[in-house]
Amino acid sequence: MFQNLTDSLTKALSVFSGKKELTEENVAxxxxxxxxxxxxxxxxxRVAKDFVKRVQEKAVGQQIxxxxxxxxxxxxxxxxxxxxxxxxxxxxxxxxxxxxxVLMMAGLQGSGKTxxxxxxxxxxxxxxxxxxxxxxxxxxxxAAVDQLEALGKQLGIDVYKEDxxxxxxxxxxxxxxxxxxxxxxxxxxxxxxxxxxDDKLMKELERIVEACKPTAVALVADSMLGQDAVNSAKEFHxxxxxxxxxxxxxDGDTRGGAAMSIKAITGVPVLFVGVGEKPDDLEAFxxxxxxxxxxxxxxxxxxVEKAQEQIDEKEAARQTKKILKGSFTFDDFLKTYxxxxxxxxxxKVMGMLPGMGAALKDVDLDDKQFGRVEAMILAMTPYERxxxxxxxxxxxxxxxRGSGNDLxxxxxxxxxxxxxxxxxxxxxxxxxxxxxxxxxxxxxxxQGKGARPxxxxxxxxxxxxxxxxxxxxxxxxxxxxxxxxxxPDQAGPDLGVVSLHAPCAGLMxxxxxxxxxxxx
Amino acid sequence: MVFRRIVKGLKKTRDKLASGLASILGSxxxxxxxxxxxLEETLYTSDLGITGTEIVEEAKRAWKKxxxxxxxxxxxxxxxxxxxRLSGCTGQVCRASxxxxxxLVAGVNGSGKTxxxxxxxHWLKRDGNKVILCASDTFRAAAVExxxxxxxxxxxxxxxxxxxADPAAVAFDAVDAAVARKxxxxxxxxxxxxxxQKNLMxxxxxxxxxxxxxxxxxxxETLLVLDATTGQNAIRQAAxxxxxxxxxxxxxxxxxxxxxxxxxxxIRRELDLPIYFxxxxxxxxxxxxxxxxxxxxxxxxDALEAEEATG
Numbered sequence: 001m002f003q004n005l006t007d008s009l010t011k012a013l014s015v016f017s018g019k020k021e022l023t024e025e026n027v028a029x030x031x032x033x034x035x036x037x038x039x040x041x042x043x044x045x046r047v048a049k050d051f052v053k054r055v056q057e058k059a060v061g062q063q064i065x066x067x068x069x070x071x072x073x074x075x076x077x078x079x080x081x082x083x084x085x086x087x088x089x090x091x092x093x094x095x096x097x098x099x100x101x102v103l104m105m106a107g108l109q110g111s112g113k114t115x116x117x118x119x120x121x122x123x124x125x126x127x128x129x130x131x132x133x134x135x136x137x138x139x140x141x142x143a144a145v146d147q148l149e150a151l152g153k154q155l156g157i158d159v160y161k162e163d164x165x166x167x168x169x170x171x172x173x174x175x176x177x178x179x180x181x182x183x184x185x186x187x188x189x190x191x192x193x194x195x196x197x198d199d200k201l202m203k204e205l206e207r208i209v210e211a212c213k214p215t216a217v218a219l220v221a222d223s224m225l226g227q228d229a230v231n232s233a234k235e236f237h238x239x240x241x242x243x244x245x246x247x248x249x250x251d252g253d254t255r256g257g258a259a260m261s262i263k264a265i266t267g268v269p270v271l272f273v274g275v276g277e278k279p280d281d282l283e284a285f286x287x288x289x290x291x292x293x294x295x296x297x298x299x300x301x302x303x304v305e306k307a308q309e310q311i312d313e314k315e316a317a318r319q320t321k322k323i324l325k326g327s328f329t330f331d332d333f334l335k336t337y338x339x340x341x342x343x344x345x346x347x348k349v350m351g352m353l354p355g356m357g358a359a360l361k362d363v364d365l366d367d368k369q370f371g372r373v374e375a376m377i378l379a380m381t382p383y384e385r386x387x388x389x390x391x392x393x394x395x396x397x398x399x400x401r402g403s404g405n406d407l408x409x410x411x412x413x414x415x416x417x418x419x420x421x422x423x424x425x426x427x428x429x430x431x432x433x434x435x436x437x438x439x440x441x442x443x444x445x446x447q448g449k450g451a452r453p454x455x456x457x458x459x460x461x462x463x464x465x466x467x468x469x470x471x472x473x474x475x476x477x478x479x480x481x482x483x484x485x486x487x488p489d490q491a492g493p494d495l496g497v498v499s500l501h502a503p504c505a506g507l508m509x510x511x512x513x514x515x516x517x518x519x520x
Numbered sequence: 521m522v523f524r525r526i527v528k529g530l531k532k533t534r535d536k537l538a539s540g541l542a543s544i545l546g547s548x549x550x551x552x553x554x555x556x557x558x559l560e561e562t563l564y565t566s567d568l569g570i571t572g573t574e575i576v577e578e579a580k581r582a583w584k585k586x587x588x589x590x591x592x593x594x595x596x597x598x599x600x601x602x603x604x605r606l607s608g609c610t611g612q613v614c615r616a617s618x619x620x621x622x623x624l625v626a627g628v629n630g631s632g633k634t635x636x637x638x639x640x641x642h643w644l645k646r647d648g649n650k651v652i653l654c655a656s657d658t659f660r661a662a663a664v665e666x667x668x669x670x671x672x673x674x675x676x677x678x679x680x681x682x683x684x685a686d687p688a689a690v691a692f693d694a695v696d697a698a699v700a701r702k703x704x705x706x707x708x709x710x711x712x713x714x715x716x717q718k719n720l721m722x723x724x725x726x727x728x729x730x731x732x733x734x735x736x737x738x739x740x741e742t743l744l745v746l747d748a749t750t751g752q753n754a755i756r757q758a759a760x761x762x763x764x765x766x767x768x769x770x771x772x773x774x775x776x777x778x779x780x781x782x783x784x785x786x787i788r789r790e791l792d793l794p795i796y797f798x799x800x801x802x803x804x805x806x807x808x809x810x811x812x813x814x815x816x817x818x819x820x821x822d823a824l825e826a827e828e829a830t831g
Contacts, residue, residue: 042751045564109774109802110630110747140802142669147662150683154661195777222630226567226751228779249629252714254753277629277659 027059030074041255044230047264055081082291086260089287091244091269096215100133100179102187104172104212106205106240107220108232109193112248114144116220116274117190118151119282120246123272124186125157126280133184135175136161137168137208140192140201148190155279158184168192169207176212189214196235206239216243218271221262223250229258230265237266244271247285251275259290328421330377330385337374372405376413379403388417541566542821545595551588556580559598566819567782569752571789575601599816605785606812611769611794613644614740620652620698620706622731622738626724626765627745628757629712632773634663636745636799637709638670639807640771643797645676649704654694655680656687656727659711667709674804677701687711687723688730695734708739715760725764743796745771748781755786762791772810773799780819 031052038048059077083089095101103120105113121132134152136159138144145161152159160175172189179187191208194201209217217240219233236242247259250273259270270285377385379402384391391399396410403410541562549555556576563572578601582588588597615621623640627633634657641651653671655678657663664680671678679694691708698706710727713720731738742765746754761767772781775798787793795810 039564040569040752042567042753045561108749108777110632112630141666143662143666146665147660150661195774197777222747222749224628224747224750224753226749226754226779226783227565228567228749228777229751231778232749249714252628252716252753253756254751258751 024060027056027074031056034078038257041257042224042226042229042261043257044227044261044265047230047261051081051085051264079288079291082260083288086263086270086287086290088269091271091285093216093218093243093271100176100185100187101130101216102176102189102212102214104189104191104205104208104214104217104240105220105246106191106217106236107193108195108222109141111193111220111222112274113193113220114138114147114151114190115277116246116248116272116282117148117188118155118157119274119279120272121152121157121186121188122155122279123282128186130186131184132157132186132188133175133179133182134159135172135187135189137171137175138190138192139164139166139168139171140194144190144192151279158182168204169211172208172212196232202235202239209240217241218244218246219262219268220246220248221258223247223256223258223273224252224254225258227261230261233262233266233268237268242266242268244269246270246272246274248274251277251281256290256293330380330388330417331382333417334374334377334385337370372403372409373413375403376400376405376410388414388421541819545591545598545820549591551583551590551594555591556583559594563782566780567751567754567786568819569755569783569786571605571785572782595820599820602785602816602819603812605788606815609788609794610810610812611796612809613640613743613769613796615704616735616737616740619735620695620703621740622695622698622735623705623707624710624728624731624739624742624765625707625745625771626710626742626761626767627712628714628747629660631712631745631747631750632799633657633712633745634666634670634709635802636743636771636773636797636807637667637707638674639799639804640743640797641670641676641705641707642674642804643807644705644707645674650702651676651705651707652694652698652701652703653678654691654706654708656690656694657709657711658683658685658687658690663709663711670804677703688727691727692730692734695731695738699734715757721760721764724761728765739766741768742766743769743771744793745773746781746783746787748772748775748798749777749779750783752783752786754783755790758787758791758793762793767793769794769796771795771797771799775818776800776806781815782819784815 034055035048035052038051039045043051055078058081059074093101093103105117107113117134121134124130124132134148134157136145136148138148145164149159149161151157160171160178162171162174168191175189176187178184189208189212191205192201194205196202208214219236219240219242221229221233225232233245245259245262245268247256247270250256262268263270270287270290273283273285273290275281275283376399379399380391380395384395384399391414396407396414399405400407400410541559544555544558544562556579559579560572560576563575566572568575575598579588579594579597582597583594588594613621613623625633625637625640637653641653644651651674653667653676655664655667657667658681661683664683668678668680677697679690679697681690681693687710694706694708697703708727708731710724711720713724715721728739728742744758744761744767746757750757758767758770770784770787770793772784772795775781781798784795797807798810798815800806800808
């Protein structure tokens with residue numbers, strides 16, 4: 001349903017194609033689709049209304065920039081406005097000038113406070129070299145203290161707790177005193193979940209603020225919240241000096257319109273987002289990426305950043321070269337895969353590519369299943385890995401036995417690998433990827449210098465390149481979404497890292513093959 | 521009949537909800553385009569999503585055809601239209617013809633599964649049933665402790681292993697225990713999982729498979745717990761969970777805040793799932809059978825007036 005909306009938005013924006021100018025009429029039509037998209041993303045009604053009005057005012061009469069069609073220009077305008085609304089970029093938690101920084105958490109029940117507390121503690125220890133202390137002041141929910149304690153133990157972070165019959169205010173005060181004594185410089189107060197209309201419990205939070213004077217107060221909000229997000233956030237904001245919002249459970253398929261609404265209504269910025277169940281699945285918030293998400297455009301910048309963190313550029317360039325020469329071996333295949341693996345679960349990585357979220361929805365990209373392929377490759381001798389053509393039936397039998405697979409599986413793998421090799425060879429000889437697979441920079445994107453004519457998955461030449469389609473290839477992006485890569489001064493990926501995409505390119509190419517491999 | 525506690529909840533917040541439906545419909549205003557637009561907005565803010573637009577479009581047509589003449593008519597019409605969309609959506613937890621009835625409870629993280637289970641266990645025990653709880657949420661830290669706390673408080677047995685144990689194995693043991701101890705109901709708690717996590721969703725499938733090894737027609741009910749504050753994503757949750765587990769009914773939790781749980785209408789549009797219970801607080805008594813009329817009253821803000829009228 002949600003993905004269809006991206007489609008419907010794209011369709012509605014096609015009214016712009018071939019137009020010279022954004023007029024009141026074509027803008028109005030596009031905006032209708034945008035408004036629907038916003039509402040389906042749970043953006044608050046009022047916020048959506050005001051927002052659409054503002055975009056309309058800005059859009060009408062704008063000259064079409066040459067080389068960008070009106071649809072793209074409109075999406076860009078929309079994206080920029082959305083980014084601004086959710087900004088500022090890089091809002092951070094303030095730190096105490098003297099003594100420990102005290103961060104108080106608050107939120108509705110089940111929003112993810114306790115989990116977020118432990119993620120934050122880890123984040124500040126790892127990235128900011130702090131010595132955190134968790135204070136278990138949720139004395140309401142059964143075993144909440146145990147939960148925080150267990151998490152602290154797991155991560156090696158100290159937890160301060162008292163008897164559940166104590167007063168949360170006292171626990172917080174004592175916790176901070178405890179932190180001072182033991183030299184903790186970052187204290188996180190985990191409070192009980194409560195309804196914003198529960199006056200008694202809201203007063204309790206006010207008392208904690210009064211007694212502890214926290215450096216910052218964070219509202220933890222579930223990104224799946226509906227229209228009521230605004231009501232609760234408003235009430236929390238009215239009663240507590242909120243510093244920022246932490247948005248949780250963003251790893252689902254919610255479009256996260258609540259984020260936009262909370263910021264728009266309360267003016268409180270989003271600081272962090274929770275993106276998974278693992279302790280390090282906490283990221284700083286980037287309004288531009290969130291805008292992309294609300295629009296269903298993927299998180300290309302995040303992907304590039306991840307790639308930069310994890311991928312060895314030289315190795316990547318070397319592999320691209322090999323891919324293009326058609327001399328890609330099983331060793332390269334493994335290396336590529338392992339590089340990608342470092343970036344996170346396959347599906348998550350792929351999902352960051354625009355349009356891939358939808359394409360991947362029904363594809364089972366399970367890392368574990370891929371492990372079977374890995375096992376087969378590892379069961380080959382180095383010689384076989386370098387020269388797949390020597391793997392005859394006898395060798396295949398051995399590989400099957402050695403990897404715990406049946407012979408047919410090995411047959412399939414080798415067949416597919418050969419097909420892949422052939423295809424890549426063809427592409428290397430100037431075919432290029434089909435445009436819809438590649439995205440298509442006209443300018444601003446550095447073309448690879450000889451050695452990598454493809455320039456990564458998002459490089460490549462636009463136009464009706466021959467080279468044939470890719471069997472079962474995904475349509476990676478919609479033409480309307482391409483502006484991101486078009487203009488170098490925009491939020492698109494840094495030009496220098498294009499080559500870092502090479503392993504991704506490699507992965508992309510394996511995808512059709514992998515899909516059938518996993519289909520066994 | 522209206523939900524007693526919804527009324528209580530709404531009373532708490534009535535000042536803040538002055539902009540709600542009650543104020544539009546009870547203001548003595550003229551019925552015009554503006555009012556209908558405001559109606560659409562208010563339905564949207566109750567998370568009705570596309571259903572809200574549909575209803576207002578229908579209302580506009582009925583108004584043009586003079587079927588609705590004034591605000592009083594609109595109110596009656598609206599009540600009917602909303603109720604129609606919920607028709608046949610109430611239901612009761614079934615009882616297996618023999619042996620323990622197995623209830624599997626699932627939902628996304630933080631939707632309120634464990635608390636709902638405690639309330640449900642209390643509800644069933646109050647009716648004279650022997651209830652056993654199964655702590656198959658072995659993932660979240662201290663989830664087992666949380667359920668144990670409730671089991672002690674309600675006075676029912678619990679089958680558990682430690683955190684990190686195989687949830688399907690715990691469920692298998694629990695089914696055995698339920699049979700041996702001649703329990704009437706076994707309620708299986710599972711870890712919260714986002715419906716997009718394919719491997720965790722498969723784990724849920726596995727729990728179902730394992731339970732069936734012991735009792736072939738179990739789980740007799742698979743209950744999905746939905747947070748009433750969730751927006752349009754609730755529809756996806758219901759659809760995705762239904763795909764991996766035989767979801768047979770819903771529990772709508774956290775309806776005691778200002779959220780109206782309007783996403784329910786969207787779910788009804790896509791799936792034919794009955795709603796068994798609503799959760800209205802943190803105490804074990806805070807569970808009520810779903811009542812469509814009461815729910816619609818809640819959305820329309822009538823509950824408030826009814827309460828005031830009776831004192």
